[in-house]
Amino acid sequence: MSNPLDQVFSALADPTRRAILAMLLEDDMAVTDVAEPFSMSLAAVSKHLCVLAEAGLITQEKRGRVKWCKLEPDALRAASVWMQGFGQFEAVDLDGLERFLAAELDDPGPDDPASSLSV
Amino acid sequence: MSNPLDQVFSALADPTRRAILAMLLEDDMAVTDVAEPFSMSLAAVSKHLCVLAEAGLITQEKRGRVKWCKLEPDALRAASVWMQGFGQFEAVDLDGLERFLAAELDDPGPDDPASSLSV
DNA sequence: CATATCGTCAACCATCCGGTTGAATATGGC
DNA sequence: GCCATATTCAACCGGATGGTTGACGATATG
Incomplete structure (x- = not known):
């Protein structure tokens, strides 16, 4: 693991x-x-x-x-980014989600989570 | 489970x-x-x-x-919302997050007492 | 009908997980 | 020094998990 x-x-x-x-x-x-x-x-x-x-x-x-x-x-970031790849859930708090996503963009985003099976 | x-x-x-x-x-x-x-x-x-x-x-x-x-x-939504809370409200509006968690996912944990924290 | 393909079921196995208990190892206070 | 407090360690236990194999039911196809 x-x-x-x-x-x-x-x-x-x-x-x-x-x-x-x-x-x-x-x-x-x-x-x-x-x-x-x-x-x-x-x-x-x-x-x-x-x-x-x-x-x-x-x-x-x-x-x-x-x-x-x-x-x-911060440890939740990678996991959160991974999940974000699976569709754009409209979040309860849209402003919060926007800030959240904006912060995530500073990371090396998983460009195409499906392309590499490197889970 | x-x-x-x-x-x-x-x-x-x-x-x-x-x-x-x-x-x-x-x-x-x-x-x-x-x-x-x-x-x-x-x-x-x-x-x-x-x-x-x-x-x-x-x-x-x-x-x-x-x-x-x-x-x-869509099944990822609840989990995503749960995780989003930890990034978004960090040190900002903790009371708000608690109310948020309680409202969004009221599911009793394994334990009586901590269940108010609505895991 | 005969046969190959799709997928699950059942039994089995090794390992991991979440919990317990009791002893052990700090550290702090008198 | 002595005792209480804070936390972990070690051994153990039952049940879940991730994998295997072989048999099986169901559906296509020749």
């Missing part, structure tokens, strides 16, 4: 991990605090955080005995 | 399936033709197509003995 797209999509495939990402939108959080709302063990949440970190979706920084988790929204 | 976002993201997590979607961008294809470029068995590809169909990413229609596979880009 070296492909970064593999990692990002499969990280996003778990609802617990998506919930964690949504929580981190508000603020950086310590591992224990991330785990608090969930009914699973701390170790399980810690593993989820590792998966997110390896996908690049978060970073973790240890200060003292506390490890702080920080969202890294 | 009832959550549609679960299904879409985990369907996209496999490079073979992403390659299949990319192929279907060009044209509708029969199962055998989809399988041709891959070095795995036809049965394996057939299973991948089932996964894609259950995620809603493709539809399959049988005409004669041939089953035609058709891309359904």
